[in-house]
Amino acid sequence: MFDNLTSRLSGVIKTLRGEARLTENNIQEALREVRMALLEADVALPVVKEFIARVKEKAVGKEVIGSLSPGQALVGVVHQEIIALMGGEKADINLSTVPPAVILMAGLQGAGKTTSSGKLAKWLMENKKKKVLLVSCDIYRPAAIHQLGLLASQIGADFFPVQTGQQPKEIASAALSFAKTHFHDVMIVDTAGRLAIDEAMMKEIGELETLLKPIETLFVVDAMQGQDAVNTAKAFAEALPLTGVILTKLDGDSRGGAALSVLHVTGKPIKFAGVAEKLTGLEPFHPDRMASRILGMGDVLGLIEEAQRGVDQREAEKLAKKMKSGKSFDLSDFKMQFQQMKNMGGMSAMMEKLPTQLSQAAQNVKIDDKVIGRTEAIINAMTPQERAKPEILKASRKRRIAAGAGVTVQEVNRLLAQFEQAQKMMKMMSKGGMTKMLRSMKGMLPGMR
Incomplete structure (x- = not known):
């Protein structure tokens, strides 16, 4: 996400050297780079024009003080303006009403309304401790009703059954x-979409909005649609009293322009972002953190929060006590570590939230999260004794393990080599810093080479 934009903006720092003050003349080339970077990221032209004007107004005359370089001073201004462009403060979901709080999901077909409904229900259940009812009013796509029912069963939410012939x-x-x-705290209503905006769809969702009087009407939009997403957002904002936006598929959009344009167009804040396909892949949208990620500063707070959610504290404490007592890190511990990593979205998701300087330390590491599944199969094919004492794994045992896991003996040997390096990394983490650890990551974990 935002890869090209981040790369271009990071080059802005290098365009200004040796200046004591930012002036209209010396920032002209840098602002041109910022403008091109935003346009290439598919940010709407009116948004870009207004953004550049505000940056120029605030940057010109700004003193370069302390340890800041002129480029860093300009990036500081750009950072603040990107935060402002995306809403400034984090916008919380509003549930302040007599239960049930109705949340109406609006958007085009394929934007991710149904999946987002399930993800939002899970988020409300886990983070707000709410009793949630999921409802599908998409009578035109029986598959959508079935999908929402399946999602409800997966997350443990209630689902309202639809009878054949019922109207929205x-x-x-x-x-x-x-x-x-039935005393539900929240009712999430998934509505019908079309491949394009039409009068019938807008009339139907307008009638639902009038009937239900939702506390939140959330517009769900696919970030990968670029300018189409912005145009769609504008049409829905004119037809419905939107209260916020859910931006989906943000993990797959290398441009990310929709995130920087949609608030400007709708006047409504982005409240959630879909960052992964799994049901936990919905996060509250933090403009300041997103701005930091766009400028290569990472989202360390987000990474910490993800770790707190994904890491089993009891297992972590157990491992810490084991290492402290002098006992060796074994294959069962190794398996537990990458299971925890999967809970955090995988190594790719973790790397994305690191600041550019740290992620560059591991830029030669190629990550394949799919390999983790095969690694688990190999360790599961071992006996408890073999996991605790991998040194006993001779040729005959390796052949048995490979056959049990459905892999080759070479893959078993590769895993054992990675495990030996991971043992060394555990010792290194207690002595060195994060950068030192990242430099040594190559080959240490499954899926990294």
Whole structure:
């Protein structure tokens, strides 16, 4: 996400050297680079023009003080303006109403409304401790109703069944009564979409909005649509009293312009971002953190929060006590470490949130999270004794393990070599810093080479 934009903006620092003050003349080339970077990232032209004007107004005359270089001073201004462009403060979801708090999901077909409904329900259940009812009013796509029902069962949310022949308003009215009588805190309503905006769709969702009086009407938009996403956002904002935006597929968009344009167009804040396909892949949107990631500063706070959610504290404490007592790091511990990593979204997701300087330390490391599954199979094919004492793994045992895991003996040997390096890394982490660890990562974990 934002790869090209980050790369271009990081070069801005190098364009200004040896200046004591930022003036209109010496920042002209740098601002041109910023403008081109934003346009290449598919940010809407009116947004770019206004953004550059604000940066220029605030940067010209700014003193370069302390340890800042002119380029760093300009990036500081750009950073603050990107935060402002995306809403400034984090916008929380509003549930301050007499239960059930109704959340209406709007957007085009394929934007990710149904999946986002399930993810949002899971987030509300885990983070707000709410009892959630999921409702589908998409009578035109039976597959969407079935999908939402499956998502509800996966996350443990309640699902309102739809009868054949029911119309959206009839479903919504019955679901609202059900939610009230069964004491649900939140009711999330997934609506029908089309491949393009049409009058019938807008009329239908408008009628649902009038009937349900939702506390939140969230516009779900695919970040990978670029300018199309912005145009769609504008049309929905004109037709509905939107309260916020969910930006999906942000993990797959290397340009990211929609994130920088949608608030400007709709006047409504981005409240959530879809950052992965899994059901935990929905995060509250933090403009300051996103701005930092765009400028290569990383999202260390986000990484820490992800670790707190994904890491099993009891297992972590158990490993810490084991290492402290002088016992060796074994293959069962090795397996536990990358299971924890998977819970955090995989190594790729972790790297994305590191500052550029740290991620560059591992720029030659190629990451394949899929390899982790095969690695788990190999360790699962071992006996408890073999996991605890890998030195006993001779040729016959390796052949048995390879056959049990459905891999080659070479892959078993490769895993054992990676495990030996991981043992060394555990010792290194207690003595060195993060950068030192990253430089030594190559080949240490499954899927890295």
